[in-house]
Amino acid sequence: MYIIQGKQGEIGMWKYLPIPILFFGLMGFNYLMTIVMNLDVAEFMEQQISQKGKTRFFAENMAFFVLLLAGLFFWVRFIHKQSLRSLTTSRPKIDWGRVFFTFFMLSTFIIVSTLISFYSSPEDYIFNFQPIPFLILAGIAILLVPIQTSFEEYFFRGYLMQGLGLACKNRWVPLFTTSILFGVMHIANPEVEKIGMILLLYYIGTGLFLGIITLMDEGLELALGFHAANNLITVLLVTADWTALQTDSIFIDTSEPSAGFEILLPLLIIFPVFLLILSKKYKWTNWSKKLFGKL
Template identity: 55%
Template sequence: MYIEQAYSKKYDFIKYLPIPILFFLLILLNFVAILLLDIDTEALMKQQIEQSSENAVFLQSVAPLAFFLVMLLVWVKFVNKQSIKSLTTARKKVDWGRIFFSFGLWSLITVATTLLAYFSEPQNFEFNFQPVPFAILFVMAIVLIPMQTSFEEYLFRGYLMQGLGIATRSRLFPLVFTSLMFGLMHIANPEVGKMGYLLLLYYVGTGFFLGITTLMDDGMELSLGFHAANNLIGCLLVTQDYSALQTPSILKDISEPSAGYDILLPVVIIYPILLFIFAKKYKWTNWKEKLTGKIVLPKQDVTIDAIGHE
């Protein structure tokens, strides 16, 4: 099973703490600074873009998370002594077909819904296409966005899901915890500052969707594909003045943002439909056990306590 395979004699929960603590500490410091200094994140980003360019600000925003991905994978390999394959999937090898299926499906849905919004309310959009900046963005995005989204998936649906699952002997606790933390990770985003904290429910809901997908499928492949499509197609297709990733995209959304209960539409309708599609295609069964069952570890010649010390 996906969580159990991370356990070995060398398992020590303390080793799982440094990178998540460092990452969340940086997010917390950023959020506290915004509150204490009363920073207008939208105005700040606009100023940064005027001083450089959208692509330069995009690079500054995404590159650190790409670096965090490399750091996390190196840590897993040499400190946790765990293979990257076992962090990714319980299958004998990574199923790239699953990644591309999820990526393609969500890309299609994203393009379709964006075109529907554009043609139904064209006054809410501007044609923003600029060939040279877009070409530069495209090259950067296809390299950095999958690294950015993979870091978030490997941290939440991989590293923390497995580490907390083994430490607590539970599937439900890491599902709930990582989903909540995934939502809170976005608390300093300009979108949240513009639209309000209700938007965090969307991020938490997305965390639950990706966590359920990972546990039911015994691997991260579907989540990796979905998340990469969501951010990559999004940043290439449409941007807003208040978004965390402002880019020289094809379209620009100029409508006045509002965070009503309609933001939960993906969570309560679209995500369940995706789960149904995945479940049918990959023949998911035994939902209760996979989502809420106890973790049963293989017997070793050593024992570990509640937090994983030998």
């Protein structure tokens, strides 16, 4: 079972505290400063982008996750003395086929749905493709975005999932706790400021979906591929001036965002369909035990 893979290292529950305290402390401090300083996040990003350009600003933000992932791996490997393989999967070795399956599954969905939206409502998009800026963006994004998404998966669905599971001796507490924390982590994003706190439901729902596929599949591979595709294809294909990820993408979405069906569609339809596809492909069984059972 994936969660008890954490027992392969030197557990010591105190060892699970410094990394989450440091990370959430940093996130909390960042959010507090925006409130204390009455900072308009979208306006601040606009100023930074005008000074540095979209690609440099994007690269600087992504580079921070290189340090975070390296720090997490160092802590797991040398403080917990746990192998990175056991943090990734319960299988004898990492199944890269699973990573690439969800990557290409979601990539196909994003590309097709974006093209449908573009051709049905072309007035909502600007065709922004510029070969040189795009190629520079692609090189940086392909290198750094998977590192960013991998950190979030290893931290939430890996490190915290295993630590909370071992502490609580069940699966439902880490599943829901990591999903909520994953959603709250996005609270300072400019799209939350633009649309409203209701958008956190989407992020929490996304975290829940990623947590479910991690527990049902007994490993992080599916979540790693899914998350990487979501962020990488988005920054290359279509961005908007009110989101956290603003790049020299192929399309710029100029439509006015709303807190309506766009938020509910993934939670009520898209994610359940993906769960059905994955459950059939990987023959998942014992859902209640794997999601809510005791360890």
